[in-house]
Amino acid sequence: MRPDLTADGAGLAGDRVLAAGSTGRILLAAAVRALRGQDCADLRDPGTPSRFTGVPEPVRRAAAVRAANRVALTPDQAAEVDAARVARWIVDQYPRRCYPGAVLGSPHGAAVHLAVALGVPWLPAAFESTVHWRGGAVDRPGPALDHGAALAARLLAGNPDVHVRQVHCPASRGPLAGATVSLTVRWRSLPTAYARFLADRLAPDAPVLLLRDARTWPVYDAGPGHSFQAGSPASGLDPVDFHPDSHTLRQVLRSVGGDGARWEPPQAVCPQGYAEHGVEPGFELAVRDWAGRRGHRVHRVLFCQPEALSAAVADLYRGWLRRAGKTGDRLVVECGGLLDPWQVLRAGLVPYWCENAARRSVDAAEWWLAGSEPFSSVDVLPESPGMRSPALAGLPQWLAVAAFGRRRRALDRTAARGYPVASVPTRRATEVLRAQPCDLPAPPPLLAATAIEAIRVGAAHQGLVVC
Numbered sequence: 101m102r103p104d105l106t107a108d109g110a111g112l113a114g115d116r117v118l119a120a121g122s123t124g125r126i127l128l129a130a131a132v133r134a135l136r137g138q139d140c141a142d143l144r145d146p147g148t149p150s151r152f153t154g155v156p157e158p159v160r161r162a163a164a165v166r167a168a169n170r171v172a173l174t175p176d177q178a179a180e181v182d183a184a185r186v187a188r189w190i191v192d193q194y195p196r197r198c199y200p201g202a203v204l205g206s207p208h209g210a211a212v213h214l215a216v217a218l219g220v221p222w223l224p225a226a227f228e229s230t231v232h233w234r235g236g237a238v239d240r241p242g243p244a245l246d247h248g249a250a251l252a253a254r255l256l257a258g259n260p261d262v263h264v265r266q267v268h269c270p271a272s273r274g275p276l277a278g279a280t281v282s283l284t285v286r287w288r289s290l291p292t293a294y295a296r297f298l299a300d301r302l303a304p305d306a307p308v309l310l311l312r313d314a315r316t317w318p319v320y321d322a323g324p325g326h327s328f329q330a331g332s333p334a335s336g337l338d339p340v341d342f343h344p345d346s347h348t349l350r351q352v353l354r355s356v357g358g359d360g361a362r363w364e365p366p367q368a369v370c371p372q373g374y375a376e377h378g379v380e381p382g383f384e385l386a387v388r389d390w391a392g393r394r395g396h397r398v399h400r401v402l403f404c405q406p407e408a409l410s411a412a413v414a415d416l417y418r419g420w421l422r423r424a425g426k427t428g429d430r431l432v433v434e435c436g437g438l439l440d441p442w443q444v445l446r447a448g449l450v451p452y453w454c455e456n457a458a459r460r461s462v463d464a465a466e467w468w469l470a471g472s473e474p475f476s477s478v479d480v481l482p483e484s485p486g487m488r489s490p491a492l493a494g495l496p497q498w499l500a501v502a503a504f505g506r507r508r509r510a511l512d513r514t515a516a517r518g519y520p521v522a523s524v525p526t527r528r529a530t531e532v533l534r535a536q537p538c539d540l541p542a543p544p545p546l547l548a549a550t551a552i553e554a555i556r557v558g559a560a561h562q563g564l565v566v567c
Contacts, residue, residue: 111182111258112173114189119282120171122228123455124207126437126526131212131222132193134441141530160521161275161357164486172230172280179254183262186227187291194221194297201306201548202298204387206313206377208406209439209453210413214309216441217420219545221301223294225379226286230276238270238278239358241330245322245366248281252326261289265319265376266328271335271342271352272456274487278358284376290386299394307397307548310387311409312379314402314565319373320366330365333375336458336491348490355488399552400567406455407464408563414452414468415562416546416554421448424543430508430536431475433465433501436483438515438529448539450475457485457520462493462501469504478505481512481532484523492520 118125130140173181203215204223215222231251236244248266255264265284270277298308318339320328331342341348342365350360384400391398403409414431421428426448435454444451452468454461469475480502485492495516502509512532515524556566 111185112177112180114186117173117181117186117227117229119228119230121437121526122230123437124224124226124228126439127207127209127212127222128190128193128224130439130441131215134212134216134445135219135221136195137442139442139446139530139534140440141527141534143526143530157355158357165275165279168230168276168280169232172232174232175251175254178229178231178251179258181229181255181259181285183227183259183285183287184291184293186285187287187293190223190227191221191293191297194301197301198303199301199306200303200545201308202302203309203311204294205309205311205379208311208313208409209434209455210406210410210451211311212439213417213441213444213451213453214413214551216445217417217546218548218551220548223297225383226284226377229283229285230280231283233279233281236278236281237358237362238275238356239353239360239362240278241268241363241365244268244277244281245320245328248283248328249322249326251281251283252322255283255285256325259285260325262286262325263288263380264326266322266326267332267376268328268330269332269335270356270358271337271489271491272332272485274485275356277356286378286380286383288380288382290383290390295390298390298396302396305395305397307399307552308387308391309548309552310379310384310398310400312384312400312402313375313377313406314404315375315377316372317375318370320370322366327373328366329376334377334456334458336456336460336489351490400565401555402565402567403563405464405563407461407468410453411464411468412555412558412562412564414450415472415558416551417450419554420543420546420550421450426539426543427476429475430477431479431505432533433478433480434529435461435481437526438481438483438524440530440533443530443533443536445542446538446540447533447536448542449533449536457482457493458491459493459497460491462497465501466497466504469501474506475504476506477508477510478502479508479510479512479532479536481529482515482519484515484519484521486521486523488520495519
């Protein structure tokens with residue numbers, strides 16, 4: 101990212117607004133670098149205290165909170181967030197050239213790999229910001245909602261075209277859930293900067309792919325433009341696990357310094373809605389309307405589980421590599437922010453992306469590998485969540501994923517050394533993949549029609565909806 105790049109107008113620069121270390125921001129940085137022909141070696145560590153590997157849990161939690169507070173917005177700065185300026189900042193990251201298409205929608209590592217194979221930009225339908233919560237507590241979702249409502253009101257006052265989803269999830273954010281408030285800001289229409297970018301940079305008749313995370317979660321309607329969810333599907337847990345009587349919840353809260361007896365969600369029963377990474381209906385309608393008026397076809401891909409898209413794109417890469425005369429038999433299993441699309445292309449690898457280190461994510465990778473043609477080489481990059489949770493996969497399960505390799509079975513030792521509490525920098529994936537043998541030249545860019553047809557053919561088997 102270029103921190104000195106700012107757009108005209110008031111408000112905070114996009115570099116300041118997007119939460120450091122958030123999945124969406126890392127994916128954007130990886131996509132931009134890949135289209136520039138660069139890897140992710142220069143990605144800055146968001147401040148995760150990876151060096152605290154042998155200290156007591158309270159010390160490690162305090163260090164994590166201090167690191168998060170250094171990059172979070174202040175409550176006053178929430179009023180300075182300008183979603184239109186964020187959109188301008190995002191599109192200004194990409195090289196100025198004509199593109200044969202675009203990928204928009206929910207944050208997903210496979211979506212970025214798909215965009216890079218097509219040679220097109222990936223544009224997120226939302227962005228995440230974190231804001232200070234002085235005196236907060238991981239085990240108090242009610243006060244978190246009260247604090248978040250005030251922040252959302254400030255943000256919405258200057259951004260009427262967005263929806264703010266607040267997520268309070270100690271199972272995925274750990275002690276940070278008690279120090280900062282997480283706000284996912286979702287555009288309810290196509291940002292003007294996106295529309296101008298697509299109009300200026302898309303080739304005539306270039307297709308637009310809209311990828312939507314269709315997972316649901318109990319959502320509390322906190323007010324106009326603001327909704328709240330206690331827990332998240334990204335935690336690897338189910339909604340019932342966030343009930344006050346849940347033994348799993350008590351385990352999670354103990355591990356992050358909380359008390360299960362204090363957990364009181366704002367409402368006992370909430371209706372199901374799309375989870376935080378969903379796409380606002382207004383955004384999708386605006387994309388389809390814009391594309392229809394300019395002769396661009398929109399292809400929608402919906403996934404109810406992130407691993408479905410990961411499997412589809414991995415299969416797509418394998419076929420693409422083989423048609424280019426490569427083996428397509430070397431796999432890298434990435435996790436969270438540990439990915440590097442450019443190095444994947446350079447080495448001629450097949451990428452499979454796990455959303456996080458949750459046991460169900462790793463289970464899905466094992467099932468996909470068990471049903472796939474064997475790979476000669478399997479490299480695994482487990483991202484440490486920085487906390488302990490009953491939902492996490494253990495190192496033996498990650499080793500079982502690597503064991504699917506016929507000749508090479510590699511679990512990154514640096515990432516595994518302090519797992520699951522000691523994190524590694526996001527650039528660690530680059531360091532590992534740079535050691536892979538070079539398999540250049542890279543295949544010619546994947547044709548959008550070929551990619552869409554391949555995803556459509558395997559949609560029913562993978563659990564995708566393509567329309």
